[in-house]
Amino acid sequence: MRIIVSIKQVPDTTEVRVDPETNTLIREGVESIINPFDMYAIEEAVRLKEKHGAETIVITMGPPQAESALREALALGIDKAIHITDRAFAGSDTWATSYILAQAVKKIGEYDLIICGKQASDGDTAQVGPGMAAHLDLPQIAYVKKIEEISQEKKMIVAERLVEDGFETLKAPLPCLITVVKEINEPRLPSLRGKMRAKKAEIVKWNKDAIGVEEDKIGLRGSPTQVVKIFTPPQKKGGEIWQGEPEELGARLAKELKKYL
Amino acid sequence: MSTLRVIKEKCAGCGICVKVCPVSAITMVEKKAVINLDKCTLCGACISACKFDAIVREKEEKARRQDVSAYKGVWVFAEQREGKIAPVVYELLAKARQLADDLGTYVGAVFLGYNIKETAKELIWRGTDKVFLVEDEKLVNYVAESYSRTIIHLVNKYKPEIFLAGATSCGRSLVSRIAVKLYTGLTADCTGLDIDRERRILIQTRPAFGGNIMAQIISPDFRPQMATVRHKVMPEAKADRSRQGEIITEKVEKSLVESAVEFLRFVKEEGSGVNLAEADIIVSGGRGLGKPENFSLIRELAEVLGGAVGASRAAVDAGWIPYSHQVGQTGRTVCPKIYIACGISGQIQHLVGMQSSKIIVAINKDPDAPIFKVASYGLVGDLFKIIPVLIKNLKEAGIK
Numbered sequence: 001m002r003i004i005v006s007i008k009q010v011p012d013t014t015e016v017r018v019d020p021e022t023n024t025l026i027r028e029g030v031e032s033i034i035n036p037f038d039m040y041a042i043e044e045a046v047r048l049k050e051k052h053g054a055e056t057i058v059i060t061m062g063p064p065q066a067e068s069a070l071r072e073a074l075a076l077g078i079d080k081a082i083h084i085t086d087r088a089f090a091g092s093d094t095w096a097t098s099y100i101l102a103q104a105v106k107k108i109g110e111y112d113l114i115i116c117g118k119q120a121s122d123g124d125t126a127q128v129g130p131g132m133a134a135h136l137d138l139p140q141i142a143y144v145k146k147i148e149e150i151s152q153e154k155k156m157i158v159a160e161r162l163v164e165d166g167f168e169t170l171k172a173p174l175p176c177l178i179t180v181v182k183e184i185n186e187p188r189l190p191s192l193r194g195k196m197r198a199k200k201a202e203i204v205k206w207n208k209d210a211i212g213v214e215e216d217k218i219g220l221r222g223s224p225t226q227v228v229k230i231f232t233p234p235q236k237k238g239g240e241i242w243q244g245e246p247e248e249l250g251a252r253l254a255k256e257l258k259k260y261l
Numbered sequence: 262m263s264t265l266r267v268i269k270e271k272c273a274g275c276g277i278c279v280k281v282c283p284v285s286a287i288t289m290v291e292k293k294a295v296i297n298l299d300k301c302t303l304c305g306a307c308i309s310a311c312k313f314d315a316i317v318r319e320k321e322e323k324a325r326r327q328d329v330s331a332y333k334g335v336w337v338f339a340e341q342r343e344g345k346i347a348p349v350v351y352e353l354l355a356k357a358r359q360l361a362d363d364l365g366t367y368v369g370a371v372f373l374g375y376n377i378k379e380t381a382k383e384l385i386w387r388g389t390d391k392v393f394l395v396e397d398e399k400l401v402n403y404v405a406e407s408y409s410r411t412i413i414h415l416v417n418k419y420k421p422e423i424f425l426a427g428a429t430s431c432g433r434s435l436v437s438r439i440a441v442k443l444y445t446g447l448t449a450d451c452t453g454l455d456i457d458r459e460r461r462i463l464i465q466t467r468p469a470f471g472g473n474i475m476a477q478i479i480s481p482d483f484r485p486q487m488a489t490v491r492h493k494v495m496p497e498a499k500a501d502r503s504r505q506g507e508i509i510t511e512k513v514e515k516s517l518v519e520s521a522v523e524f525l526r527f528v529k530e531e532g533s534g535v536n537l538a539e540a541d542i543i544v545s546g547g548r549g550l551g552k553p554e555n556f557s558l559i560r561e562l563a564e565v566l567g568g569a570v571g572a573s574r575a576a577v578d579a580g581w582i583p584y585s586h587q588v589g590q591t592g593r594t595v596c597p598k599i600y601i602a603c604g605i606s607g608q609i610q611h612l613v614g615m616q617s618s619k620i621i622v623a624i625n626k627d628p629d630a631p632i633f634k635v636a637s638y639g640l641v642g643d644l645f646k647i648i649p650v651l652i653k654n655l656k657e658a659g660i661k
Contacts, residue, residue: 011283011284011470013470013471013473013590013609013613014590014608014609014610019280026280026281027280027281027282027283027306028279028280028281028282028285030283032284036590036591037591062302063284063299063300063301063302064299064300065284065300087298087299090263090298090301090302090303091263091302091303091304093446094437094447094449095440095441095444095445095446095447098437098441099441121470121471121590122283122469122470123449123469124449124450124468124469124470124471124594125449125450126433126434126437126449127433127437127440127447127449128437129437130405130433130434130435130437130438130441131437131438131440131441133405133438134409134437134438134439134441134442135441139405139406139520139521139522140405140406140434140438141522142405142430142433142434143430143434145584158525161430162430162584162585163429163430163431163527164429164430164536164537164538164539165342165529165530165536166527166528166529166530167527167528167530168402168524168525168526168527168528169524169525169526169527169528170404170522170523170524170525171522171523171525172521172522172523173521173522179434181584182584182587182591182592183583183584183585219263219303220263220303220318221263223446224440224444224445224446224447224480224482224483225446225447225448225478225479225480226478226479226480226481227304227305227476227477227478228464228477228478228479229309229476229477230304230305230306230308230309230310230474230475230476230477231309231474231475231477232473232474232475233468233472233474233475238633238634238635238636238639239621239636239637239638239639240637240638240639241628241633241636241639241641242638242639242640242641243628243641243642244642246642246643246646246647246650247646247650249640249642249647249650250646250647250648250649250650250651250653250654251650251651251654253622253638253640253647253651254650254651254654254655254658255654256638257566257599257622257655258655258658260598260599260620261566
């Protein structure tokens with residue numbers, strides 16, 4: 001079995017602060033991390049490898065600094081890393097990004113499963129995973145919380161996907177693309193051996209020519225959407241703070257809530 | 262190739278761009294901003310932040326242009342489960358009506374399923390002019406492949422200029438596929454939609470970075486302009502049973518509804534009367550509850566208020582409550598009318614998932630808990646003493 005994990009390097013949003021004077025987001029000095037949801041994708045690939053035997057490949061599209069995310073994935077047990085990087089990719093929206101990633105997947109050739117995190121914590125779109133599936137004409141199962149069964153021989157996967165009011169179970173043929181939620185597993189920490197190996201590992205680099213993209217489908221030029229403005233919403237101001245006896249606070253809150261019910 | 266450029270004459274050397282750049286691509290050299298284009302992702306954060314308009318994007322013609330004038334109508338994806346229309350659809354219909362009136366066009370609803378014709382009337386009562394109805398046994402449950410192929414067929418046939426879907430687990434995964442196949446723009450999880458009347462285009466506003474920034478996005482040269490819309494942000498369309506509209510029954514080729522993916526079953530989550538995304542009121546519990554049994558207090562309050570039960574990551578990770586209740590960065594983003602956080606300190610990961618709620622109540626015994634910074638009403642005290650009094654008072658007041 002061959003499993004491809006597609007990840008994104010993101011700024012650690014938990015460190016992002018807003019400058020109260022200029023009301024702009026301060027991202028200087030904010031650490032870059034692997035998108036939190038992608039950690040579950042990596043872990044699931046490594047678990048499938050341990051259980052069924054598989055070759056695992058991690059891919060990412062991003063600027064040169066995204067290499068550190070790939071090394072971290074290697075340290076966690078992924079076998080091979082491919083960095084899809086080219087200045088011409090800058091400014092790609094979800095359409096162009098999923099196209100570029102799909103082209104890279106095509107170049108990899110044979111595979112059984114693609115795993116993505118449900119969404120990235122910076123853009124929060126959840127569009128690139130299903131978008132890749134569409135470019136590749138693959139079946140997709142989004143928001144997977146459990147893989148019930150996967151078999152390379154039978155060429156099929158059965159997975160549970162989380163929906164608003166419960167979960168659905170779907171059966172899809174392989175190759176297939178899934179996006180995963182947190183419930184699917186608990187990611188491990190990198191081992192010392194893994195870290196050592198990742199440090200020395202060679203990372204394959206593919207530019208736009210290597211994956212054979214059409215120039216007018218990538219970057220800002222190939223992206224149907226345009227960002228016209230980015231602004232910081234007015235900061236939520238704290239309201240009233242109530243202190244006192246619990247009986248008094250409980251009664252007062254009941255009174256206040258009734259206004260809105 | 263597209264690029265960003267600093268207009269040196271305009272750059273005042275204030276350094277704001279250095280601070281806002283998410284990839285550290287900007288440095289100050291001799292008091293002027295210099296962009297390292299090898300690192301730059303062209304996100305545009307610096308352009309918006311610069312007070313002196315000193316950073317510009319070198320404009321480039323879009324690669325592909327469509328005849329946008331051929332596209333008319335504002336469409337809504339009328340999501341259903343077991344024949345019941347998802348509540349977010351009524352929110353979409355109210356918005357679609359407004360956008361269509363601004364553009365002087367009609368509201369369409371795409372309704373896929375089996376034995377749902379009677380229900381289609383509900384869509385008309387809520388503001389739809391034309392329901393595009395496709396009924397097939399194979400469409401009884403949502404499967405991305407068959408749903409997307411069927412909708413692509415309809416879009417190509419009728420050419421709507423705008424296409425909206427709820428930002429649900431079904432809507433989001435479905436339209437991502439459709440937008441790619443149609444080669445058109447899609448904006449996720451919008452909280453604002455407006456028409457630029459002059460250009461007749463859709464202005465889409467959405468939060469990013471967990472709600473820390475807002476982005477306005479357009480897709481001027483591609484049709485339909487597609488967006489998913491967050492729950493509970495827009496008001497619902499009210500039903501008017503006298504309203505008239507058209508139901509267009511579409512027959513589609515078998516090949517469109519066939520799918521290699523098989524829907525095996527749906528299991529409804531037990532014990533949660535209201536789901537988080539659709540709830541007007543959410544009562545959430547965190548580490549301050551101390552032990553799993555204490556969630557019964559949260560459940561009781563939620564029940565009295567007719568709301569749903571949420572939880573912080575700490576409570577979920579401790580195994581006190583299933584993951585499906587988790588609110589926050591690695592859980593769900595919610596936007597209810599009232600959010601009551603009980604024993605939740607308010608880590609940033611939690612705040613990004615609930616800070617757009619209209620009213621936030623926090624009950625916590627630590628007066629320095631960060632949750633109080635976003636709370637409309639912050640109650641400093643013991644939740645085990647306050648909540649029972651609250652429940653008693655609500656019951657006495659005849660709530661529920």
